[in-house]
Amino acid sequence: MRLLLIEDDTSLAEGIRTALKPEGYTVDWLADGQQAFHGIKNEVFDLLLLDLGLPGLDGLSLLKKIRAEGKNLPVLILTARDAIADRIAGLDAGADDYLIKPFDITELKARIRALLRRSAGRAQTSLQLGELELNPQNQQVIFQQQPVNLTRREFALLHELLNQPGHVFTRDHLQQLLYGWEEDVESNALEVHIHHLRKKLFPSLIRTLRGIGYVLDKDAQP
């Protein structure tokens, strides 16, 4: 899962990123609303964490612009002002949820999970495919009744694939999922992670599309 955080308070932003990283999210960060708008237009994110009260293009206007573009991205508003009017304005402008600063980081995590779940159009919290089950809440993967230890990257990959079995993910997409804008990975790290997943689960789970990317087949069997 790839999130975009738009927040002008540097230390808060750092804190949020550090807190979300262990959850397996890739969090890109921008402090400026105008930049954020371009970012959203050109890249694919799963969720937007938006601070109201930004310099440049303010949060509410940004949100309106995004919705005007027809983007259906889930947006979670962070706001210091607890004025009711503000919250209502935010929700009216197309936000999906809001959180008042200062907030508890665990609540943030919970709400992010809820929004992602909702946007995927799912009621239950865990993803299942045959004998494989992935639970985003506690980062657990169970295969054939046995818990499987996956690392952060492995989990992130499997999570993405499992979100849309049968959908083709290009190598590019998966790399961005793992690395965001941070580093430029000039190696075969992605392939290594795929390899580890196949080893820990079963080889035929992930099908390679040569020159394209990877798919998780709906009827994959060990």
Place this chain on the structure above:
Amino acid sequence: MRLLLIEDDTSLAEGIRTALKPEGYTVDWLADGQQAFHGIKNEVFDLLLLDLGLPGLDGLSLLKKIRAEGKNLPVLILTARDAIADRIAGLDAGADDYLIKPFDITELKARIRALLRRSAGRAQTSLQLGELELNPQNQQVIFQQQPVNLTRREFALLHELLNQPGHVFTRDHLQQLLYGWEEDVESNALEVHIHHLRKKLFPSLIRTLRGIGYVLDKDAQP
């Protein structure tokens, strides 16, 4: 599927080509409107990606000339100017859709798919013929309930044939489909691919028209 990209910004053009290749499109590229007009007159493309604001013959004039020729090619306009007047002019001149730069590459892909689907006059995304089903989204082919592994070239060929069962495709057309202008294939590669398709599916699927090309019979049976 063979697309023609007319764009004078080299790096953007490269980017688009790289992004579309994994989707299975063959993308030929021209930077000049005049050349493009000749290209379109003499070759067969499935879709045109057209940058407005070209040197030589500008995009709008090119589009008008194409339509004047009676060509029914789907045209997707790319434009940096977001002036409403421009878009309207583009659509009036016969464009089928437009995208404003800078655009999201995934949106470009989605719109290309939509246009191709529309131009093929189909609602569903997967192509079916008897017990054979081809899904362009996830590059999968199913025959008699069993998934069939096709390579990139085989898939591209079958995709083309399946798009218009009963339509005769010349050898020349199919070769250009696979190779564009890039390389010149001086061998019987096409025949070999056809052979492989017949082997993996069933021989009578593709009928040979000696001296002309190939057809996929509408009522082909194993």
Place this chain on the structure above:
DNA sequence: CACAAAAATTAAGGCTAGCTTAAGGCGCAC
């Protein structure tokens, strides 16, 4: 029926994307 042209068949070889493996470094926790 014989011949030529076209297409089918088959196998081989090169190439490249992806796989595998191992090592080193870095960060994090204790």
Place this chain on the structure above:
DNA sequence: GTGCGCCTTAAGCTAGCCTTAATTTTTGTG
């Protein structure tokens, strides 16, 4: 500070795809 585990890197390997080319079969024609 130290140890452990995860991640990246890199190098060598594998396998599958594509083309080529030689040979055989088919088809159409005189």
